[in-house]
Amino acid sequence: MxxxxxxxxxxxxxxxxxxxxxxxxxxxxxxxxxxxxxxxxxxxxxxxxxxxxxxxxxxxxxxxxxxxxxxxxxxxxxxxxxxxxxxxxxxxxxxxxxxxxxxxxxxxxxxxxxxxxxxxxxxxxxxxxxxxxxxxxxxxxxxxxxxxxxxxxxxxxRARQQVESILRVIFMLCATVAILTTVGILMSVLFESIRFFQKVSPAEFLFGLQWSPQTALRADQVASSGAFGAIPLFVGTLLISTIALLVAVPIGLMSAIYLAEYAPPKVRSVAKPMLEILAGVPTVVYGFFAALTVAPFIRGVGESIGLDVASESALAAGLVMGVMIIPFVSSLSDDVITAVPQVMRDGSLGLGATRSETIRKVVFPAALPGIMGGILLAASRAIGETMIVVMAAGLAANLTANPLDAVTTVTVQIVTLLTGDQEFDSAKTLAAFALGLMLFLTTLCLNILALHIVKKYREQYE
Amino acid sequence: MSKTTEQVRKSLARRYRAERRFRAYGIISIAIGLAALAILFTDIIGKGHSAFFEHYVKLDITFNEQTLDIENAGDPEQLNYGNYDGIVREALKARFPGVTERLQVRELSALMSIGAGYELRDLLRENPEWLGTTQTLWLLADDDVDLFLKAGEKGREDSRMSVEQKAWITELEAAGDTERRFNASFFSSGDSREPELAGIWSAVVGSFFTMLVTLCLSFPIGVAAAIYLEEFAPRNRFTDFIEVNINNLAAVPSIIFGLLGLAIFINLFGVPRSVPVLGGLVLTLMTLPTIIITSRASIKTVPPSIREAAMGLGASRMQVVLHHVLPLALPGMLTGAIIGMAQALGETAPLLLIGMVAFIVDIPTGPLDASTVLPVQIYLWADSPEQSFVAMTSAAIMVLLAFLIAMNTLAVVLRKRLERRW
Structure with a gap:
């Protein structure tokens, strides 16, 4: 049946x-x-x-x-x-x-x-x-x-007691799904990574400068072993994330300050949800927008002033990713700024400071830890973002810091290594899991740090 | 006037300027954010609106027995293997009598879509008496023709079609033998290599099944977990550990869940690839933290007096929760679930890793049929080289955004309607 x-x-x-x-x-x-x-x-x-x-x-x-x-x-x-x-x-x-x-x-x-x-x-x-x-x-x-x-x-x-205790156990098991998921993630990336590191040494993976995972079909072909130096990927990820944060942090922060401190309630009630729409747009849409609109535009502008811009430049992917994370920065900052006690503002204003001085010298320093936490969360988001870079960033692993060149990222490589034809045990597919492990550990550290900072900050004023 | 006051007076103009500047930065930032939103939407709509229409060409089709190689229109076997492209070609040749050279004939028949042949087959099956007669029919044009007809002056020059082809189409257009119609097949058919035949319906159905599985799993589990953590969990290390895990999982990159699905569900448990059940499982794990967090927030808003009143009347802890707290917290939980579903509906990356990137022509009939989902379909089309797929992709994005906006509006309305102020 x-x-x-x-x-x-x-x-x-x-x-x-x-x-x-x-x-x-x-x-x-x-x-x-x-x-x-x-x-x-x-x-x-x-x-x-x-x-x-x-x-x-x-x-x-x-x-x-x-x-x-x-x-x-x-x-x-x-x-x-x-x-x-x-x-x-x-x-x-x-x-x-x-x-x-x-x-x-x-x-x-x-x-x-x-x-x-x-x-x-x-x-x-x-x-x-x-x-x-x-x-x-x-x-x-x-x-x-x-x-x-x-x-x-x-x-x-005693039927009621029995039913209730069974329900309670079921509820608890549901809550432990979160732990099981984490364990599952760790196991899936860890085991495959260990197998990968038996084939490729961790030192080569972490510090190698050459990334070309195409392993040859026959042993006698040139470069049959493939090269698994992940530094170009790390640099590419970092480059695109940095561009994204350079866009998102100033814009997000200033929007949050304006919305929290200056904007009349009517403006706030319209502008805030509008900005948050940006976070709700699926990433595949941003990817399409970056690849088909922003990248050609940047290339055109670059060419008109005599610059050589790659058609899959890091700048295009970074800019669009920056737009995507504006709402993360702004809503998290907004929360911490509004949480700063009003007495601190009143004190500063009473001493004759203008509003901007109050914000810069009193509110901002008080809110800084929380804002930092928000920025770290945004950074973790940028590092793990996949679709924008898959569609708008390149595949070639160039080791460069020039935002006009094409770079590739960790997430792009995971997707390219694991989609399409594959045999599961080659170093190529296992490399994707090693990259996944690096990605998971990095974002885990960023998240825990960020959550810790935000929590500690909240306690300060409660 | 003291010296300090004088100093302050002098600096006032500068300080007010700084104040205005600071304020302007804020306004500019918001303007940039909103402008980005506006550009994004206008760009998508500008590119995609044309895909909702497609062009048809009027031709006098002769259902010639010899060309079709059909003797009996009642025989389904013969009907299936008829040479319908042949009669389309003959009709085109009859329409443009000057064309005889082979290469030109090939270019001429390229004006019509492959779908025109299938349409003729279906028409002949319904009307077997047409065999041997000539009918005036509107048939689907090729996507290049469609693009050409939709384009302006400049776009027409840039078209990749040959000069003769352009001349033929212009002639057809001038004679009024081309017509722009609503592209119904976009909403009713599956994927295709031919842009004029491709549609989103298989992806929409795939998305529906995937979301169904996700909702059926993540909502009960998420609500149960939230109830446990808010109402029953003792304050100890284990509970703290669960909470850390949930908060962290909410921020884990989605692609990691794809790796989990690949290694655990596919390789360990042997769940078949590309099926909505698998996608639903992966998306469940991904949306679970969101649902747990919003459900907990919703439970927290129920005032303690309700619990105390129920307990005072002799209800057990479980009865208090299930009979009183849960119904009051349910609207908030539903809102959270809808938002979580909207997030899952737009998710692409983990589904790429578990094989939901297949080329799906058939409409899936159940959660165990290989299928794709709407965002992945968008990704696939965005990668296609044909020019027409740009408009198709944008149109599919518009459909996806419409779903998301509808879901989020529903969430907002639900919250407004059902929210209770204590």
Missing amino acids: QTGNLLLLLIVMVALAYYLGHQRSLALARPLGGIRHLHSLPFYYAMRAALWCALPALLILGGWLAFDDTIIRQTVMQGLPEALRPDSDGARGLLLSQIQNVASGALSPESVDPAIAAAAERLNNLRTTSAMALTVVVIAVGLVGAAWGWVKIAPQL
Whole structure:
């Protein structure tokens, strides 16, 4: 049975368990003289039966779906004759996809080794068996659970407490998804990075000046090993982020100051949401805008004053990215500026300072830590931004600080290395995970630092 | 007058000038921000509005049995393999009798879209009696013709078509045999290599399924997590650790979630590539922090007196939360969920890594069909070399922005309507 249908069936069973549990608790209560003689409301008895029906079955279903494919594949591989067993991971992947193609009918069984055809058949058989077993097991477990929940209903049963504690555990598990996600991210980038660093030394990766991940297909080709020096990528990322921050920080900060200190409420209520629209525009739209409008414009301007501008200049990507992060800087700064106590302003104004002097000498220094936190968050955003640079920055890893040249960034390389045809174990694809690790660690440090600063600052005035 | 007062008086003009300057910087900054927004929108609309229309050409099509190689119009097999491009070519040759040279004939038939042939097949299937007759029909023009007709004087000169082609089109236009119509196929068909046939519907459906999966997973999990953290979690290291994780995940670059999806969901759990379920899982993890944070803020606004009143009447902690706090906090949570969904709808980068960049012609029928999503479709079209795809991309962006604006407006309206001041 298909998983979707199985789920639907399970939902029906759960509803049934709920209904029967409700009926039974009412039936038990009637001879006693009404539901006030039950320990819990009928709802809780019914809920308990429903949970007993649903949870074990769902757990089994989830676990089964997550791992059955891996196990089946391994069984099939182990069933292959000795001569065909692959020696490397790459060969294993190839063989597996061949078997899968035969199994799905994309390849005809006659065109391949009979052993592979047999393996494909085994694969299909195992899959059918697994799907059937899953259906039977899930339905059986659901029925047994529902029956257990139904039979156990008794006037003295502490159903409410039990249901509530189960709910509480479910809520807690939902909260731990955040931890699991972080662990998942760390594991996924860390393990692949370790495999990458077994092939390429960390020193070469971190300090190498040459980036050309195109590994050759044959060993005798020129530059067959590829070069994995990531410095050009780091410099490119830094260059584009710096341009972006040079645009976003002054504009964002001055907008925030004006909106918080000068603007009449009407202007503020219009201008602030308008600026925040900039943060809501999808990055792919900015990428399109940067690549098709801003880059040619900058190139045209550059040519008219005699400058040689690359068509995928870092300046175009940086400018547009700067526009994108203006609202981050402005709304975070706005929050901290408005949080500065009014008495500090009043004191300064009372001593005869003008408003701008008050802002520059009193409000701004007081808000500085919070503003710094906001800028750090914006920097982390700029470093991790992908679509703008994928569409508007280049692919060539030039080591340059000239904003008119084309540079490439860490995120661009991750996308180019991992999209399109790939075998998973080459140094090329693993390099993407190593870059991901660097990106994650950098943004993690920036975020933690920024959050720490902002939090500490908040406490100061609370 | 004391010396200090005099000094202050002297410096006053300078200080007031500085004040005005400072204020002007603020106004200029906001103006730059708003100008950027305005330029962005006008640029997109200026480039994209023309894609909502396409041009048709009137031709007298003869459904000739020999050219079509069809004897019986009732036989579906024959209908499928008919040479429809042939009758289009014959019709064009009949319209421009001077053209006989092979190369020129090829250029002439390039005026019409490949889609014209498919359209004729469908027409013949519906009207089998047309076989052997001549019909006057409006057929879809090629995207180059379309661009030429839409362009102004200068654009027409720059067109990549040959001089003869330009002359033919100008003749057709002068005779009134070209017509500009609403581009309905843009909203109803899937992707195509031919710009005049390509549409966004498959991407929209893919986006819909992806968002459905995301919403079904992230909203319940996010609300449950927020309830736990606000109402039940003991103050200890573990809770603090969860909070640090949530705050940090909210700022992790989205592409990292793509790496997670690739390594964990695809390689470890064997989820098939390119399907909305996978995209939904990845986007769930990405939007979860947003939803948890807004849900918590929403729970915090419920005043403690409500909780105390319920507890005083004998409700358990869980009953207090589920019967009283949650219904009151739900509008705020919904707003947060809509904003999170809007964020997920515009997200591209992680989906590139999990294979949702496929070339999808068919409309996906369920969350387990290979599909693409609207922002990825925009990315793919932006990379296409054909000139017409620029307008198509901008038009797709306009559709995406319309969805986002609608969602955000809905969030604002919901907040205004349902927000309660205590």
